[in-house]
Amino acid sequence: EVQLEESGGGLVQPGGSLRLSCTVAGIRFDDHAIGWFRQAPEKEREDISCISQDWDKTFYADSVKDRFTISTDNAKNTVYLQMNNLKPEDTAVYYCAADYFCTDWGLTGALDARGQGTLVTISS
Numbered sequence: 001e002v003q004l005e006e007s008g009g010g011l012v013q014p015g016g017s018l019r020l021s022c023t024v025a026g027i028r029f030d031d032h033a034i035g036w037f038r039q040a041p042e043k044e045r046e047d048i049s050c051i052s053q054d055w056d057k058t059f060y061a062d063s064v065k066d067r068f069t070i071s072t073d074n075a076k077n078t079v080y081l082q083m084n085n086l087k088p089e090d091t092a093v094y095y096c097a098a099d100y101f102c103t104d105w106g107l108t109g110a111l112d113a114r115g116q117g118t119l120v121t122i123s124s
Contacts, residue, residue: 006021020094039092046061048101049106058102068083071081093117097111
């Protein structure tokens, strides 16, 4: 059974930073792409970042490029999303997901494995 658990969400002022963590269990960490998507109230899911299973390919949505960075700690089976210069429009529930591939537009969604989400609120 695939298990993904996010942590690190919270309330931050505009311009601030947060680091989200995603711990992965139940699958071979190096056999799967891992990524993040977010969903704000009354908005569609937005794939924002992913990293390929061999860790040499990353994807970032235009909305987060140059502000967010995805990274891995393979010894801990953990993926991080460092978020800098946060904006009110970044407010959403952030989900970690596992998949077969990280493509040029994000995860494919074919594996349908994700965590419960962590809430990020950007407000002054």
